[in-house]
Amino acid sequence: MNTMKNGFWKVFFTEWKTIVKKPSVMLWALGVPLAIFILYAAIFGDGVLRKLPIAILDRDQTAVSRELTRQVEANSTLHILERVTYENEGLKLIQTGKVFGLIIIPSDFEKNISRGKTSHVVLYVNNDFMTPAGLVNKGFNAVVGNFSTSARVNVLMKKGSSSLQAKEAAQPVIMRSHTLFNPFVNYAYYLCLSLFPMVLQLTVMIITLYLLGSVLKYNEGKQLYALSGENIVAAYFGKILPYTFIFSFLTLLMVSYLFGYLGIPINTSVFNVYILTLVMIVVYQLMAVFFVTITKDFRSLCSMGGAYSSLAYSFSGYTFPQEGMPTAIKIMDSIFPFSSYSRTLTNTAMKGMPIMESLPYLIGFGIFAFIGLVSLKKFSYQLQKGSYEK
Incomplete structure (x- = not known):
């Protein structure tokens, strides 16, 4: 020993x-x-990815489409780096890695919304970068979801519904999500x-x-x-x-x-x-x-x-x-x-x-x-x- x-x-x-x-x-x-x-x-x-660069193509150029653009820019995850004139121009920016996504607002956007019709806003993402693409998609869905609900409420109120009735009709099912671990998505x-x-x-x-x-x-x-x-x-x-x-x-x-x-x-x-x-x-x-x-x-x-x-x-x-x-x-x-x-x-x-x-x-x-x-x-x-x- x-x-x-x-x-x-x-x-x-x-x-x-x-x-x-x-x-x-x-x-x-x-x-x-x-x-x-x-x-x-x-x-x-930094922990959390913020202000991911994207491009936007606004074919409508109306007050409603500009409001959607403003809400996109206000989202903490998204940053409109380029405002393009043509779709191919935006896709080229994605291919060269200058932006992670391209949002296209259709030409009949305001007209369809005022009539209560469905209007399709298109998002292209570069999924080669899975994390930024996922965050861009998540931020985009959050903005469009809130915008759609607000637009639906306005249409219903114009038809005579009260504010409460319009909100309940526009969003009859409310999802409550509770993230147990890493709720900050850090x-x-x-x-x-x-x-x-x-x-x-x-x-x-x-x-x-x-x-x-x-x-x-x-x-x-x-x-x-x-x-x-x-x-x-x-x-x-x-x-x-x-x-x-x-x-x-x-x-x-x-x-x-x-x-x-x-x-x-x-x-x-x-x-x-x-x-x-x-x-x-x-x-x-x-x-x-x-x-x-x-x-x-x-x-x-x-x-x-x-x-x-x-x-x-x-x-x-x-x-x-x-x-x-x-x-x-x-x-x-x-x-x-x-x-x-x-x-x-x-x-x-x-x-x-x-x-x-x-x-x-x-x-x-x-x-x-x-x-x-x-x-x-x-x-x-x-x-x-x-x-x-x-």
Whole structure:
């Protein structure tokens, strides 16, 4: 027991000395993820997309069509960048990416409305940009819906109905929508909550792969094993824990920014999120051992481990709902610790669900950690040989 303890501290302090002597290590472990955090914070700082540029073609040029145009411009999501004369002119603006949509008001717009007839206002959107296109469509529907109701009320009042009767007749069914999570439609809340942990897990995996793999690449395995008192537990944890402390500091900054500065609504303790993220870090550090033991050279290790951690975001359900994934993809989704982390985070922090509701994902964490711990035995053999097998 004393041998293991002494071996651990020797490896632990030796690794800290290496970190101090080689600023490049600190740059990759702390500087690069911090820079990416700052980049994401700058990109998604506003949170809500506003004043998306659109074009409008008013073929009617009447007081009623100008009122609709004014209401479109008053919408916080839409901004009329161009007023075009021809339809092809507006479509060209969409194709060149200068605007996200084109609204066309027909020539008989005022006449049809005054007679109580249906008038079709056309919206073209560039759906290559799904998020802006969806917001433009949503803003347009809101404006046209309110305008249609108001126009219908005016027509009914001219026919002798009271204001109340006209409103009830124009809108007999009123929809009440209650958004449970992210009611502000804030993309910073949605994207930063996934992108920041994604960068963290990617950093943890790549740095740990490099640390363990470089020991074998540069034939330093026997030296590390001897320094640890020939104890693989002391060798592994002594080597890795200094970086765990660095990653825990990154986690503290991340959690403080997301739930403090950015103000993402949270339905659990911030401390719980911090602990959950630390668990993810430890699990990925253990999974790195597994990849070291199944690869035969440093290049294969970096390629395989890097691809594994990079693909995690795509399979986590942030970019495409898990419910819509094919069964085979759902099965593949379960091989990434990040999926367990993201769903536990969503359930506890966003939805306020009890932690036991995420028990399957916590069990998943345990399985990944077990795989890493079991892999330590083979890693011990590798250290005793000193390097990768020739």
